[in-house]
Amino acid sequence: xxxxxxxxxxxxxxxxxxxxxxxxxxxxxxxxxxxxxxxxxxxxxxxxxxxxxxxxxxxxxxxxxxxxxxxxxxxxxxxxxxxxxxxxxxxxxxxxxxxxxxxxxxxxxxxxxxxxxxxxxxxxxxxxxxxxxxxxxxxxxxxxxxxxxxxxxxxxxxxxxxxxxxxxxxxxxxxxxxxxxxxxxxxxxxxxxxxxxxxxxxxxxxxxxxxxxxxxxxxxxxxxxxxxxxxxxxxxxxxxxxxxxxxxxxxxxxxxxxxxxxxxxxxxxxxxxxxxxxxxxxxxxxxxxxxxxxxxxxxxxxxxxxxxxxxxxxxxxxxxxxxxxxxxxxxxxxxxxxxxxxxxxxxxxxxxxxxxxxxxxxxxxxxxxxxxxxxxxxxxxxxxxxxxxxxxxxxxxxxxxxxxxxxxxxxxxxxxxxxxxxxxxxxxxxxxxxxxxxxxxxxxxxxxxxxxxxxxxxxxxxxxxxxxxxxxxxxxxxxxxxxxxxxxxxxxxxxxxxxxxxxxxxxxxxxxxxxxxxxxxxx
Numbered sequence: 001x002x003x004x005x006x007x008x009x010x011x012x013x014x015x016x017x018x019x020x021x022x023x024x025x026x027x028x029x030x031x032x033x034x035x036x037x038x039x040x041x042x043x044x045x046x047x048x049x050x051x052x053x054x055x056x057x058x059x060x061x062x063x064x065x066x067x068x069x070x071x072x073x074x075x076x077x078x079x080x081x082x083x084x085x086x087x088x089x090x091x092x093x094x095x096x097x098x099x100x101x102x103x104x105x106x107x108x109x110x111x112x113x114x115x116x117x118x119x120x121x122x123x124x125x126x127x128x129x130x131x132x133x134x135x136x137x138x139x140x141x142x143x144x145x146x147x148x149x150x151x152x153x154x155x156x157x158x159x160x161x162x163x164x165x166x167x168x169x170x171x172x173x174x175x176x177x178x179x180x181x182x183x184x185x186x187x188x189x190x191x192x193x194x195x196x197x198x199x200x201x202x203x204x205x206x207x208x209x210x211x212x213x214x215x216x217x218x219x220x221x222x223x224x225x226x227x228x229x230x231x232x233x234x235x236x237x238x239x240x241x242x243x244x245x246x247x248x249x250x251x252x253x254x255x256x257x258x259x260x261x262x263x264x265x266x267x268x269x270x271x272x273x274x275x276x277x278x279x280x281x282x283x284x285x286x287x288x289x290x291x292x293x294x295x296x297x298x299x300x301x302x303x304x305x306x307x308x309x310x311x312x313x314x315x316x317x318x319x320x321x322x323x324x325x326x327x328x329x330x331x332x333x334x335x336x337x338x339x340x341x342x343x344x345x346x347x348x349x350x351x352x353x354x355x356x357x358x359x360x361x362x363x364x365x366x367x368x369x370x371x372x373x374x375x376x377x378x379x380x381x382x383x384x385x386x387x388x389x390x391x392x393x394x395x396x397x398x399x400x401x402x403x404x405x406x407x408x409x410x411x412x413x414x415x416x417x418x419x420x421x422x423x424x425x426x427x428x429x430x431x432x433x434x435x436x437x438x439x440x441x442x443x444x445x446x447x448x449x450x451x452x453x454x455x456x457x458x459x460x461x462x463x464x465x466x467x468x469x470x471x472x473x474x475x476x477x478x479x480x481x482x483x484x485x486x487x488x489x490x491x492x493x494x495x496x497x498x499x500x501x502x503x504x505x506x507x508x509x510x511x512x513x514x515x516x517x518x519x520x521x522x523x
Contacts, residue, residue: 002273003376006258009157010270013150013262030081030103031096032089033512036505040089054446055297056191059092059146064138064195067110069502071134076114080107082506083141089505093145106141112209113137119222129229132198139199150263151190158255159185161373162248168384172240179235184244188252189259191449194236201232239386247382250452254369260286273374280367287366290450291358298447302352305439309432310345316428317341324424336421344432351440355447365452405471431479437469438476 002010032040044062066086070079081103087093117133124130159182166181186192186200202209205228209221261282262269272282317337325332371377388394409430416426 002374003161005157005160006273006374008160009153009258010262010273012153013269014267028100029096030084030088030098030100032085034095036089036512037091037095040086040502040505041091044090044092054191054193054442055301057193057196060138060142060195062090062092063087063141064135067134067138067141071114076110077107079110080104083110085506086502098145102144105144109137109140109144113140115218116222116225119218120225123222124226128233129226132195132229132232133225135195136199136202139196140203143199150259154255154259154262155182155186155189157258158189158252161255162251162382165379166244166247166382166384168240168386170386176238177240180238180240180244183235183238183241184248185252187241187245188248189255197236198232201235202228240384243384243386247384250369251373251382253366253450253452254373256450257283257286257366257370258374260290276371276375279370279374283367283370284363287358287363287450294447294449295355295357298352298355298443301443301446302349302440305352305443306345306348309348309436309439310341313341313344313428313432321424321428325422329422333420333422333425336419336425339419340421340425340429340432343429344436347433348436348440351436352443352447355444358448358451362450362452365454366450369452408468408471434472434476434479436476437472438480441473441476 063083066083067079070083074082081100083106084093084098084103088095088098113133113136117130120133121130162185163178163181168177172180183197186197190196192200202225206221206224258269258273261272264286265272265282272278317340321337321340322332325337372379412430412433413426416429421429
């Protein structure tokens with residue numbers, strides 16, 4: 001017998017439209033010229049070679065980037081239509097499939113959030129409160145076309161299935177603990193980032209948001225938003241977050257498989273999930289192409305990341321390292337310069353190309369886990385340990401780890417010194433070594449989205465290698481988060497290149513339409 005959360009999920013499938021995207025609207029469709037679309041699509045691909053992001057976040061990130069630029073440079077009352085055209089020209093929406101009516105809906109969203117931001121800015125100077133408003137705006141614009149009701153249904157089933165089986169060694173308030181479980185479910189199952197999670201909670205916390213149009217209503221809504229933003233910062237930075245996500249990772253794979261069966265089989269999913277033998281055959285048939293697809297995506301992400309690192313290294317070598325050696329040291333160390341340009345892209349290529357493919361053994365692990373959650377067979381308690389070592393032992397371990405970090409980076413610096421690297425060359429080498437290690441780890445992690453982790457299978461060499469690379473990866477993670485908002489190349493692309501380029505595209509598309517009208521008048 002199927003567990004109650006899964007049964008409810010399947011019942012809901014029969015009564016709700018779970019197809020997701022809705023692009024066909026009544027009314028005249030918006031279209032851009034084919035040349036405009038090709039040029040815009042090329043620019044967007046180039047843009048995300050420089051600004052590396054995970055694939056599933058690119059569309060919303062593009063909408064947010066365009067909105068930020070348009071809020072500065074464009075007339076707000078015309079932003080809805082121009083945003084839709086730019087999304088079409090960038091390849092994020094199909095041409096000739098989005099109606100003028102939808103552009104008015106986009107404009108309504110922009111006006112509502114711009115009004116909210118205006119009121120919030122008058123009451124709060126905290127950038128952490130004001131900044132998420134544009135992200136919420138982008139998420140709501142994306143939801144016009146790419147809603148996925150099945151995502152919400154399966155996330156609810158996932159939460160209700162695991163919540164009774166999670167315990168923590170430290171008692172937290174029930175509401176706080178359950179919120180963290182739900183956030184971890186969305187992070188692991190749907191791979192929601194903080195911006196996507198904020199929108200989900202905002203949508204649920206203020207369901208009447210879109211109907212509040214007057215400034216009086218907006219004033220009340222701004223008060224609720226300020227409280228909401230402060231609360232979300234606490235929830236998203238909660239110490240339980242990463243602990244729960246790590247523990248729920250395997251369970252997310254089981255529910256992702258259930259979601260895939262429901263999407264492909266529809267109401268027949270009930271019959272498949274109720275029969276263990278039929279389930280096994282369906283899962284085996286489903287997973288083989290999934291393994292190939294994530295492997296191909298990882299290779300594509302690796303190529304994008306290598307291109308980004310290579311381009312960035314070349315620019316920094318020409319702009320920083322080479323002038324320093326030429327004008328300050330009066331001697332160019334070509335071997336060191338070559339190593340600094342080539343080593344990190346090659347390292348990233350090796351990291352991303354050495355991902356082991358998944359096979360029958362992993363499929364069996366998934367089947368075992370699915371039988372557990374579907375039929376409540378031998379459900380195990382998920383224990384969350386938050387207590388950390390304290391006192392003399394904790395201090396001793398911290399000192400040992402600090403010494404270990406110094407030894408690792410000391411050995412790297414010693415080797416670079418032996419290769420006659422100068423101070424600038426060393427700094428650039430270490431900077432990119434940490435970033436490349438972290439990015440490579442992220443790509444490998446995304447390629448293992450269907451891989452069930454079993455701690456008992458970790459070998460001695462894997463443990464040792466993880467220990468050696470841990471300090472490098474942790475520094476890379478910190479640097480990635482610290483410098484992501486001050487990427488000079490992104491600033492150049494967004495404001496010195498993108499703004500005039502997109503303006504030229506808009507003028508070009510309008511000119512083509514003008515010529516077409518004149519041509520039609522001649523017949």
